[in-house]
Amino acid sequence: MSLEPFVVWRGVAAPMLRPNIDTDAIIPSREMKRVSKTGLGEGLFAGERYLDSKTRQPNPGFILNNPSYSDCSILLGGPNFGCGSSREHAVWALREYGIRAIVAQGFGSIFANNCVRNGLLPVILSKQQIEALVDWTGESPGQRKIVINLEQQKITAGLLNYRFEIESGARHMLLNGLDAIALTLQSKEVIKAFESNRRQQRPWLYG
Amino acid sequence: MILTEAIARLMTATLFDKLWDEHLVESQTDGTDLIFIDRIFLHERTGSIALESLKAEGRSVFCPEQVFCCMDHIVDTFPGRGDETTMPSGRDFIVSLRHAAHNTGLTLFDLGDPRQGIVHVVSPEQGIVQPGATLVCPDSHTCTQGAFGALAWGIGSSEAEHALVTKTLRVRRPQTLRVTFNGNLSSGVGAKDLILHLIANHGAAGGSGYAIEFAGDTVRNLDMEARMTLCNMAVEFSAFTGLIAPDEKAINYLKGRPYSPSGDAWEKASTWWQSLHSDDGATFDRELMIDVSAIEPTVTWGTSPEHCVPISGVVPSDGDLASGLERARRYMDLQPGQKLDGLPIEAAFIGSCTNARLSDLRLAARVLRDRSVADGLKAICVPGSMAVRAAAEAEGLDEVFRKAGFEWRESGCSLCFFAGGEHFGYQQRVISTTNRNFESRQGPSTRTHIASPAMVAASAVTGRITDPRKLL
Numbered sequence A: 001m002s003l004e005p006f007v008v009w010r011g012v013a014a015p016m017l018r019p020n021i022d023t024d025a026i027i028p029s030r031e032m033k034r035v036s037k038t039g040l041g042e043g044l045f046a047g048e049r050y051l052d053s054k055t056r057q058p059n060p061g062f063i064l065n066n067p068s069y070s071d072c073s074i075l076l077g078g079p080n081f082g083c084g085s086s087r088e089h090a091v092w093a094l095r096e097y098g099i100r101a102i103v104a105q106g107f108g109s110i111f112a113n114n115c116v117r118n119g120l121l122p123v124i125l126s127k128q129q130i131e132a133l134v135d136w137t138g139e140s141p142g143q144r145k146i147v148i149n150l151e152q153q154k155i156t157a158g159l160l161n162y163r164f165e166i167e168s169g170a171r172h173m174l175l176n177g178l179d180a181i182a183l184t185l186q187s188k189e190v191i192k193a194f195e196s197n198r199r200q201q202r203p204w205l206y207g
Numbered sequence B: 001m002i003l004t005e006a007i008a009r010l011m012t013a014t015l016f017d018k019l020w021d022e023h024l025v026e027s028q029t030d031g032t033d034l035i036f037i038d039r040i041f042l043h044e045r046t047g048s049i050a051l052e053s054l055k056a057e058g059r060s061v062f063c064p065e066q067v068f069c070c071m072d073h074i075v076d077t078f079p080g081r082g083d084e085t086t087m088p089s090g091r092d093f094i095v096s097l098r099h100a101a102h103n104t105g106l107t108l109f110d111l112g113d114p115r116q117g118i119v120h121v122v123s124p125e126q127g128i129v130q131p132g133a134t135l136v137c138p139d140s141h142t143c144t145q146g147a148f149g150a151l152a153w154g155i156g157s158s159e160a161e162h163a164l165v166t167k168t169l170r171v172r173r174p175q176t177l178r179v180t181f182n183g184n185l186s187s188g189v190g191a192k193d194l195i196l197h198l199i200a201n202h203g204a205a206g207g208s209g210y211a212i213e214f215a216g217d218t219v220r221n222l223d224m225e226a227r228m229t230l231c232n233m234a235v236e237f238s239a240f241t242g243l244i245a246p247d248e249k250a251i252n253y254l255k256g257r258p259y260s261p262s263g264d265a266w267e268k269a270s271t272w273w274q275s276l277h278s279d280d281g282a283t284f285d286r287e288l289m290i291d292v293s294a295i296e297p298t299v300t301w302g303t304s305p306e307h308c309v310p311i312s313g314v315v316p317s318d319g320d321l322a323s324g325l326e327r328a329r330r331y332m333d334l335q336p337g338q339k340l341d342g343l344p345i346e347a348a349f350i351g352s353c354t355n356a357r358l359s360d361l362r363l364a365a366r367v368l369r370d371r372s373v374a375d376g377l378k379a380i381c382v383p384g385s386m387a388v389r390a391a392a393e394a395e396g397l398d399e400v401f402r403k404a405g406f407e408w409r410e411s412g413c414s415l416c417f418f419a420g421g422e423h424f425g426y427q428q429r430v431i432s433t434t435n436r437n438f439e440s441r442q443g444p445s446t447r448t449h450i451a452s453p454a455m456v457a458a459s460a461v462t463g464r465i466t467d468p469r470k471l472l
């Protein structure tokens, strides 16, 4: 399995700044209906997105229902975005909806890993930087696009220009659309040797 | 110079360092470490997807005998339950995991098996988690099992596939944080209050990037079940995991369990386990010291575990919509400055991997004995596993619960989270022994207050959020 590489992305960014947006909020449990990684985009933020989850009547107060943000592919978030449950469905739903990157003050750690495994870029910036991005895009919602360059680890928006840090492993995987399993299987012999050694050292684990 | 540093670290390592180094297969050029995974747990909600996805990609499981599966997340907990669930399409998840487990040769604790229950309750009960082992599960509360001095953490589905196929994970080494709890707990205060207090004071993101070791006299004095409660909510503090050094209590707990070593192997294993602690003088990246003597029974008021106050406390008055506080107040239908003590509730839930083990049920039963739940209140008890349920029944606890007006259910995650099946009513106010008070976590627009089993039982009796010390 290979993923769509992430090198440079230019897109509409929508602000969702409240802290601790958890994965239950990103996709409620009741929206994970099938034994499948697909068919989840419709359930994205279902709790806030629809006035009634059955009829799917849109909630006009929810940011992604605002027509200006209909092309949204980047989210601007607050602290601890994606905390809570490990459900990878949150990331599958975001990807299926069309989100390619999330710029936030911080991420739930399982969520950030899940993002990278699915070609979705998590970027950490400071509160001030994110607010500046929100102000800049907010002047003309849906028109002003943010550019995220992973190669150069830079975000540009008008005159704003921020460098961001990212783990080299995550960067490498995203840039190349790599599948972590294939990468690790290159070390298969080392792992096998490790395992047989472990069977001798801690035999009770293999009872 | 570098060598002396390395030697110094060897001699004064933290427990976390020892566990990490024990499992380090190789360091990758990309800054992550390839960590060997001893044991893997799956459950029907995410495990079924991971196994199907592997099959579709033509990949196979490296070591099926080290993979264990639980039916817990989607199964119903009503008496006489089967594969059909109140959650639409829930059956597909159950059947899919069963087939995949069977075809792949994985151990499955299925419906009808007396060992069935919530994964983080079952694993210690069966002796599957052991000190010094690594254990992962696509479930965020896997950190519960760190109470045994295992390196146990929650992962996503892709990582679960990775662990299944390669027996390893690529992980960036987290930093270390030691949280030392000292002092005597006042009566009516337990592990749940400790962890809620910690999160309330340092924020739901306070442990982000850290592997936490819980230490100190208070922790030493906790029994294993309470230690699991403490570690369970490390993820609510955004930590990589929570850990407690294995001591006599941990070792005694594991003795004679079905998957525990026996005979010679037990001697060897338990001798090694005793060496698994942070050395004197080991340095942590960060330390927190907490005097527990002033901690009161604690309860959440809002929609994040950090929205939390002592029972004598009030709903905070500060914060606007952007801070999340005003949004939480609106969602919970609470006013700034409102007292939690005495707030009327409509339902009470005792269950989940946080607080549904035997000691939790005993504590709740102490409060409920010869008492009844308030009129009109919905009260449900779902034991953490069928083994817990059987043990509770052997002591007659089920009678105490039933007589008081609680439903006494089969085991599973049940009303800990709403998956489209079992749930509380629209906007119902629930006091719950679970770990998450997120919006709609227990049903559509439910308002969840998280507390200890003692407080949940006391509140069920009065119909209002109640300081358990009044009824203990």
Ligand code: SF4
Pocket (backbone or CB within 6 Å): B072, B073, B118, B119, B120, B139, B141, B351, B352, B353, B354, B412, B413, B416, B417, B434, B435
């Ligand atoms: S009881 Fe709740 S928190 Fe625990 S594993 Fe089940 S759903 Fe998750």
